[in-house]
Amino acid sequence: MAGAPADSSGELHERVGRTIFMHRTSVAADEQIVGFPGLVEAYGFIPNLFLLQKELPRAVEGEQALIRAIAVRECRLSRQLKDSLFRTVASALHSDYCRALHTSPHPKDGEGDPVLLAFAHKLAKRGPWICKHDVVGLRAAGFDDSVILETVLAVALGQMLCTLANALRPDLDEGLPAPVSIGPSGLTETVDWVETCGPYLQPCPPLPPNSRPHAFFEEQFGFVPKLFQDQMLRPDAVEAESQALAQILIPEDQLSRIVKENIVLLISAANLNTYFVAVHSQILATLGVPLEDTNQIVEDHRRAAISPGEVALFDEIRKLACFPVTSEARFESARLREHGFSEPQILEALAMAAMTNFLNTIQAGLGSVPDFPPRRVFTRKDLYPSLGPSRLISDATSREDPDAAFVVLVQGGNADAFEELVRRHSRRVFGTLAGLLGNLEDARDLTQDVFLKAFENIGRFQGRSKFSTWLISIAINTGTELLRQRKPCESLDQSGADEEFRPRQIQSWADNPEQVLGASQRSQLVREGVLRLPEKYRVVVLLRDINQLSTEEVAAALELSIPAVKARLLRGRLMLRESLAPYFVAEEKRSPDAQLR
Amino acid sequence: MLSCAEFLAEFGDYLEEAASPEVRARLEEHLHECKTCRIIVDSTRKTIRFVTDCDSFTLTAEQVEPIVKDVMTRIREKKN
Numbered sequence: 201m202a203g204a205p206a207d208s209s210g211e212l213h214e215r216v217g218r219t220i221f222m223h224r225t226s227v228a229a230d231e232q233i234v235g236f237p238g239l240v241e242a243y244g245f246i247p248n249l250f251l252l253q254k255e256l257p258r259a260v261e262g263e264q265a266l267i268r269a270i271a272v273r274e275c276r277l278s279r280q281l282k283d284s285l286f287r288t289v290a291s292a293l294h295s296d297y298c299r300a301l302h303t304s305p306h307p308k309d310g311e312g313d314p315v316l317l318a319f320a321h322k323l324a325k326r327g328p329w330i331c332k333h334d335v336v337g338l339r340a341a342g343f344d345d346s347v348i349l350e351t352v353l354a355v356a357l358g359q360m361l362c363t364l365a366n367a368l369r370p371d372l373d374e375g376l377p378a379p380v381s382i383g384p385s386g387l388t389e390t391v392d393w394v395e396t397c398g399p400y401l402q403p404c405p406p407l408p409p410n411s412r413p414h415a416f417f418e419e420q421f422g423f424v425p426k427l428f429q430d431q432m433l434r435p436d437a438v439e440a441e442s443q444a445l446a447q448i449l450i451p452e453d454q455l456s457r458i459v460k461e462n463i464v465l466l467i468s469a470a471n472l473n474t475y476f477v478a479v480h481s482q483i484l485a486t487l488g489v490p491l492e493d494t495n496q497i498v499e500d501h502r503r504a505a506i507s508p509g510e511v512a513l514f515d516e517i518r519k520l521a522c523f524p525v526t527s528e529a530r531f532e533s534a535r536l537r538e539h540g541f542s543e544p545q546i547l548e549a550l551a552m553a554a555m556t557n558f559l560n561t562i563q564a565g566l567g568s569v570p571d572f573p574p575r576r577v578f579t580r581k582d583l584y585p586s587l588g589p590s591r592l593i594s595d596a597t598s599r600e601d602p603d604a605a606f607v608v609l610v611q612g613g614n615a616d617a618f619e620e621l622v623r624r625h626s627r628r629v630f631g632t633l634a635g636l637l638g639n640l641e642d643a644r645d646l647t648q649d650v651f652l653k654a655f656e657n658i659g660r661f662q663g664r665s666k667f668s669t670w671l672i673s674i675a676i677n678t679g680t681e682l683l684r685q686r687k688p689c690e691s692l693d694q695s696g697a698d699e700e701f702r703p704r705q706i707q708s709w710a711d712n713p714e715q716v717l718g719a720s721q722r723s724q725l726v727r728e729g730v731l732r733l734p735e736k737y738r739v740v741v742l743l744r745d746i747n748q749l750s751t752e753e754v755a756a757a758l759e760l761s762i763p764a765v766k767a768r769l770l771r772g773r774l775m776l777r778e779s780l781a782p783y784f785v786a787e788e789k790r791s792p793d794a795q796l797r
Numbered sequence: 798m799l800s801c802a803e804f805l806a807e808f809g810d811y812l813e814e815a816a817s818p819e820v821r822a823r824l825e826e827h828l829h830e831c832k833t834c835r836i837i838v839d840s841t842r843k844t845i846r847f848v849t850d851c852d853s854f855t856l857t858a859e860q861v862e863p864i865v866k867d868v869m870t871r872i873r874e875k876k877n
Contacts, residue, residue, distance in 0.1 A: 615872055615873065618872065619865060619869050622864070622865045622868050623865050626856065626861050626864045626865065627855055627856050630854075630855070630856050630864070632854075634853075634855075635853075643854075647864055648864065655868075655872055702802075702805075703837055706833050706836055706837065707836065708839070713843050719850075722847055722851070723851045725847075726847050726848055726851040727851070727854070730848070730853070741848065746848060746849070746854055766810070767809070769809065770808075770809035770812075773841055773844060773845060774805075776848065777837075777840055781840060784840070
């Protein structure tokens with residue numbers, strides 16, 4: 201490890217107002233330290249994370265500018281609290297290295313305010329879920345806009361450092377204690393996606409037209425993105441961000457600007473960041489990149505008209521998106537070397553990815569509104585790919601009921617607290633009823649009835665299931681009651697065996713059936729298909745596939761066994777497939793080409 | 798090797814990527830040999846994708862607030 205002589209740290213201590221970690225400052229100064237005084241200021245030495253990037257010093261300069269403005273400079277948050285935030289982010293993102301790097305030299309230091317830490321944890325791990333209510337909650341806890349902005353910036357910086365650490369995998373720096381997990385177990389998080397419009401903070405004074413960042417953004421982007429305008433309570437941070445972009449995004453001595461803009465696009469799309477996809481699609485257009493090429497990178501870069509080397513680069517870089525953090529795919533630089541990328545080029549791609557995560561996180565925390573009408577708007581649907589283990593609603597972290605605090609308030613007589621529960625769950629209740637009844641007006645009316653019943657009976661809710669599950673079971677009972685009145689012969693409780701179902705349509709579907717029919721026609725077909733399903737299959741498909749409940753939650757809401765839910769779900773899906781097949785069979789496969797054996 | 802009927806009885810967990818490694822291996826062995834079941838798996842996955850992406854049964858953000866307001870008005874009226 202390289203490090204500064206201990207005798208230099210006393211002066212620094214005075215200057216930055218924090219305790220320099222004396223135990224880390226034993227190695228003589230070398231050219232790296234001379235080059236990066238901001239890192240010594242921050243850490244008391246040059247951490248391995250940055251030494252590993254020494255072949256691209258300008259990237260380290262950009263990172264250093266951000267660290268100085270956000271980590272070192274104390275405005276409203278103490279360095280101790282910021283270290284706490286960095287550790288929270290590192291825990292959320294499973295970076296042992298960053299947790300150790302920000303370990304307090306004083307073991308008795310507290311972890312900081314739990315409300316801020318819970319917000320930081322959610323922003324780091326579930327950025328797309330952050331909404332206005334989270335920021336309102338921080339204000340209600342007594343934090344003003346300056347503190348909220350500094351918290352968002354610290355989380356974003358933590359996100360950037362973790363991205364670099366998870367890709368470069370540096371050895372722990374000598375003298376640092378082995379990381380002790382602080383884990384997220386004590387922190388609660390809401391997993392609902394609530395769409396609210398930003399920006400979340402009060403308007404700031406504009407970026408002065410004669411300032412350096414203003415000139416930079418005008419020259420490089422042709423405008424000043426709102427993201428930076430929204431941070432003007434901390435103009436020094438905006439300046440540092442423009443310096444970092446100037447060092448990482450703009451130079452073309454390694455990767456081209458277009459490749460780096462594509463990295464921004466790719467990572468932002470993976471992070472479901474509507475803002476950055478809109479803004480950088482526009483910037484790519486001004487750089488002469490056709491819209492269809494940009495869209496293809498957003499949707500699936502593997503199908504884009506790019507070289508095999510770029511496909512490999514984007515494959516690896518996409519693993520560094522901050523969402524989902526549960527991904528176990530590791531960035532592999534060896535694959536890029538095989539494709540002829542040099543060390544500085546790989547480092548630049550990493551720095552660009554880390555910077556994108558940094559900026560995406562700021563946008564998620566501040567709710568900045570796109571400067572251009574977005575062509576691709578990410579919604580909660582994008583959170584739930586149709587298959588696979590990434591359905592976050594069944595993530596272990598959601599087992600703790602995110603509504604519990606509001607439920608307790610309502611049970612204690614605070615009727616106003618029920619408003620938040622209605623806001624969070626009205627879509628799901630409506631969706632369930634609309635699918636069950638097939639009539640949107642009825643569904644809208646009954647949605648209100650369901651919430652009134654829930655309010656009247658909330659005293660009986662004992663928390664044995666999640667509140668949302670309990671609410672859905674009320675919705676299903678209310679909906680089926682109405683159906684019974686109209687069609688008394690069909691029963692949801694039919695427990696008859698789910699007899700074997702043999703698919704009849706056995707022709708290959710088109711590779712891209714989305715291109716066969718437009719979204720509204722597909723929705724119409726799906727709606728008709730779902731409504732034609734027998735009720736016992738329909739309700740399971742509605743809850744599992746449309747409302748995104750986990751199998752366990754569906755079983756609890758319907759009081760069915762898990763095997764029964766699975767059997768009905770499969771049968772419902774296969775029946776739907778039969779009804780959709782005539783529309784999506786590949787043109788060349790209009791005659792049967794296979795048979796069941 | 799599994800018959801198609803056995804495959805179809807088991808492949809629900811496979812679609813959800815929740816099948817055990819042993820079951821998964823048996824199912825994939827069948828899939829390797831059986832074009833019919835490959836077609837069924839592919840088209841069922843596409844069906845699920847359509848259903849998951851379907852906006853037929855949802856409310857927009859603008860439609861949520863009037864419901865919140867109506868429910869809370871009714872609750873407050875009842876309380877008073």
